[in-house]
Amino acid sequence: MEPEPTALALLLLGQQADPGSERGVECPGDLPAPSDPDLVSRARAAKEALGDRLFILGHHYQRDEVIEFADVTGDSFKLSQQAAARPEAEFIVFCGVHFMAESADILTEDSQQVILPDLAAGCSMADMAAIGQVEDCWRVLERVGVAESTIPITYMNSSAAIKAFTGKHGGSVCTSSNAERSMTWAFERGEKVLFLPDQHLGRNTAVRDLGLSLDDCVIYNPHKANGGLTDEQIRTAKVLLWRGHCSVHGRFTAECVDDVREQVPGVNVIVHPECDYSVVEKADQVGSTEKIITAIENAPSGSAWAVGTELNLVKRLAHANPDKQVVYLDKTVCFCSTMNRIDLPHLVWSLENLVAGNVVNQIVVDPDTQYWAKVALDRMLALPGPAPSQD
Numbered sequence: 001m002e003p004e005p006t007a008l009a010l011l012l013l014g015q016q017a018d019p020g021s022e023r024g025v026e027c028p029g030d031l032p033a034p035s036d037p038d039l040v041s042r043a044r045a046a047k048e049a050l051g052d053r054l055f056i057l058g059h060h061y062q063r064d065e066v067i068e069f070a071d072v073t074g075d076s077f078k079l080s081q082q083a084a085a086r087p088e089a090e091f092i093v094f095c096g097v098h099f100m101a102e103s104a105d106i107l108t109e110d111s112q113q114v115i116l117p118d119l120a121a122g123c124s125m126a127d128m129a130a131i132g133q134v135e136d137c138w139r140v141l142e143r144v145g146v147a148e149s150t151i152p153i154t155y156m157n158s159s160a161a162i163k164a165f166t167g168k169h170g171g172s173v174c175t176s177s178n179a180e181r182s183m184t185w186a187f188e189r190g191e192k193v194l195f196l197p198d199q200h201l202g203r204n205t206a207v208r209d210l211g212l213s214l215d216d217c218v219i220y221n222p223h224k225a226n227g228g229l230t231d232e233q234i235r236t237a238k239v240l241l242w243r244g245h246c247s248v249h250g251r252f253t254a255e256c257v258d259d260v261r262e263q264v265p266g267v268n269v270i271v272h273p274e275c276d277y278s279v280v281e282k283a284d285q286v287g288s289t290e291k292i293i294t295a296i297e298n299a300p301s302g303s304a305w306a307v308g309t310e311l312n313l314v315k316r317l318a319h320a321n322p323d324k325q326v327v328y329l330d331k332t333v334c335f336c337s338t339m340n341r342i343d344l345p346h347l348v349w350s351l352e353n354l355v356a357g358n359v360v361n362q363i364v365v366d367p368d369t370q371y372w373a374k375v376a377l378d379r380m381l382a383l384p385g386p387a388p389s390q391d
């Protein structure tokens with residue numbers, strides 16, 4: 001079977017829109033200039049005018065200038081839950097990326113409208129698994145005769161369509177804090193797991209948490225016929241890892257860990273499980289953003305930390321913990337470029353439009369996709385153990 005190509009066009013910022021997708025970059029009307037000295041007062045005035053009708057969510061990886069206006073900050077799942085707990089808020093402005101706004105739309109009331117200030121704020125990892133590619137993969141598994149014994153698990157960082165696919169095929173969503181429980185749950189129901197879309201979280205969970213071997217995991221490459229695998233490899237693998245990764249966490253290498261240990265004696269290295277297996281193996285601690293934040297907040301004064309996650313969060317952690325040394329694990333600066341699409345001009349633009357009665361950049365998940373994605377999310381919520389947190 002020939003693989004389906006990824007059809008995401010590169011667009012000129014602010015000048016073009018992709019008619020085949022909602023990820024265009026045009027902002028109807030006037031986008032304020034980044035140099036406008038009144039941006040902060042304009043954002044404050046718009047927020048005040050909207051009052052309780054508005055609830056602004058700020059993901060941990062957002063810029064400081066945006067976080068300043070967030071009513072709540074957190075990881076994407078927590079943010080969606082907070083929005084669902086505020087049914088009186090008519091407008092949910094999600095300062096995060098596209099899949100997060102979709103999750104918020106799935107979890108909130110129909111009367112609540114979810115807005116993404118810049119539609120170009122996607123997620124490179126989520127974009128690595130298109131629904132057509134995943135359906136092709138499932139057809140391969142059916143032909144090989146293993147689809148019935150395969151349980152799909154998708155990371156929260158995936159499109160609503162992939163979550164819905166997972167729900168329809170008996171699978172569950174997972175976060176970085178409950179991937180182990182999700183995978184264990186899946187192996188209680190099937191012989192094989194198809195893990196989407198982050199190969200690193202899938203591998204780290206299967207090998208480090210479940211005790212499988214690296215050889216039990218194979219990579220399914222959607223750009224190759226049969227995923228680049230033989231039928232025999234598909235039959236014998238325990239975990240099929242989708243060939244996706246996070247472009248930010250993928251920057252950290254084992255050498256980064258060696259270097260920081262040389263430069264900062266006694267440093268504690270803490271990394272996110274979206275990092276490569278070789279990095280995670282060398283780190284002292286591994287965990288979700290919430291775990292990273294808690295570990296550093298609770299660390300003794302004078303301790304040193306090298307953090308392998310997005311730079312906006314690491315900078316804020318360093319600022320909030322002046323009694324500790326908090327450094328970024330990579331030598332070069334790396335923000336999540338799509339998260340950073342949400343800036344003050346886009347926030348002001350979307351808020352002022354709401355004040356004027358125009359709902360711009362609304363993210364709407366169709367009812368069928370919403371239903372099946374919710375099935376997969378509810379399976380995750382029914383897992384035993386603490387409430388999930390993620391990315």
Ligand code: SF4
Pocket residue numbers: 061097122123124125126157246247248249310336337338339391
């Ligand atoms: S940090 Fe990685 S996983 Fe998170 S939104 Fe950016 S690209 Fe996606």
